[in-house]
Amino acid sequence: MDKETAISELGDSRIIDMYRRMVIIREFEERIRYLFLEGKMPGTIHQYIGMEACAVGVCSALEVNDVIGSTHRPNGHALAMGIPMKDIVAELYGKANGVCRGKGGAMHIGDLERGMIPAIAIVGANMPVVLGAALAFKLRKEPRVAVSFFGDGASNEGAFHEALNMAAVYRVPAVFVCENNQYGASTSIKLTTAIEHISDRAACYGMRGDLADGMDVLDVYAHAREALHTARSGKGPTLLELLTYRFCGHSRRDPSNYQPEEEKKRWKKKDSIARFRSLMLERGIITKEKLDVLKKEVEDSISEAIEYARHCPDPDPEDTYNDLYVGMEVPK
């Protein structure tokens, strides 16, 4: 599928919805960063700023019963899957009403009811889990696909190798999406990986490999659609690499001084949100006035979510003992 086909398949309203989700992710992450730096939010943060096209492009291509696995950087995926902002913020605050009832935190956002396995923060570790989800779909002959999001760093974990090999052997309906943002924490991919494209590794497993522009949401959508279709029709998994970039630090207060200024500038020019906005305006999909309204709506919804979360009750400390086992109390 090429971009033009994607545009006509999607239609204006879904395109605008994708744009809205990207803006939500960008604005949400900026506000969370502000709250965190102010010291008003506990824990740590790993942000998705710059990578919005990856989550939105892939998740917009899913069917309703598909599932995703995510990483320590889950907010983009969670928002793209439609997990309510207020439930995410409440979780970030460690509140009783959080999406994981305060037991997960910033690195474990997710809700299987909405197709997202609570994020797994061990690098590469969601890949075998997603393989298992896909295996279940295959065993039960359900037309569902399981999608794993992971970073370039995860591609050097043993779990990557085991999961991809087994996924190819069993031809499970899975898509492995490598969000190559060029850095594993502070270390450039060039220092850790001798090949140019991680997607080339697909060949080693007898699996379909593909590469897309992770700064272009329509390109991501088109490639994801194809990978999902291949998986769903029993033709096996795909390793889909998305070339992208973080416009923020790895975590917490990281100023990302390891990203060279020249490089940052080059990637900023590819900013997926700016590019998508220009395309929509050029093609008359949306007017400038409506874009202003959309931005205001997004900002207001984020403010509301934060306001809601701040006023949620803290969990009872004794709630620590709940939710571990299904059928028994925690032995004391």
Place this chain on the structure above:
Amino acid sequence: MKMGIAEALRKAIHDEMTRDENVFCIGEDIGITGGFGGAFTVTLGLEKDFRDRIIDTPISETGIFGAACGAALMGMRPIADVQYGDFLLCAMDQIVNQIAKLRYMSGGKLKMPVVMRAPVGVTGRGSQHAQNLEPYFLCCPGIKIVAPATAYDAAGLLRAAVRDDDPVLIFEHKLLYGSKGPRQESGTFDVTSEIPEEDYVVPIGKGVVRRAGSDCTIVASLLMMHFSLAAARMLEEEGISCEVLDPRTLWPLDIELITGSVRKTGRLVIAEESPKQGGLGAEIGMQVSERIPDYLLAPITRVAAPNTPAPFSPVMERFYVPQPERIRDEVKSLIAES
């Protein structure tokens, strides 16, 4: 029908797979025609009836346990198998970080009905195919641990594990399997039981009194349970009456059964096949001393392996594994001192 542990497990797995089509097995060499049926024949021949649901894997333990985790999240009931318990360590991240924690981290929204099977026991293979890994998982909230010492319990606990909505790790002892044919172990113990044809479960969390007595309580599982029974028989000839308890489930412990017995005998010896450091005995001993300190006539003691890896030489191995005589002597000296 009389069966050993391997046969009883095979029957129980077959029954569960027949009863519930969400049950499947995943592991190395488990369903290869002309192969072994797993390292100790437990799944031998099951592929004939369940070709799609006996999944042979590459040698990829992280993949096996990760796949079990993901499939369980989607409503399946996997039975994941390693050839030797030692290989669980290759999958430790999936077991400890995902299988044990995902339900908790989700705020109780998920279920993780994964069964994990792992053979343990020091059996002439050196240090890396011989560990008793129970202590590694005793400190891991979120996993239930069972350790059947008889064929009856093996089948009953496996059924209970498959039907449980939480992850259950089953430790099976290589010398107790009763595996037959080319996969037979030397030095095995006959623990065949009469296995009823009808459905039954052994509840998780319930121990059992294997031998009633009044002077000293011995708690032991798997091979050590059988060694403790042998010690108790020797002690009987010397006029000492031992109560032998088989916890059957190591977590959650049937601590009421143990404290009830120690209230009566006033003495407690824990026999374990793993090194003494950080072991099952430490956990059981502390739980008892916290609960009923006033009932103890003597200090709680442990008979355990040395704090070393398992050595290979048969001479050293026999020294390493607590023998019935060591358990007997420990009980005798405890009684002499109190």
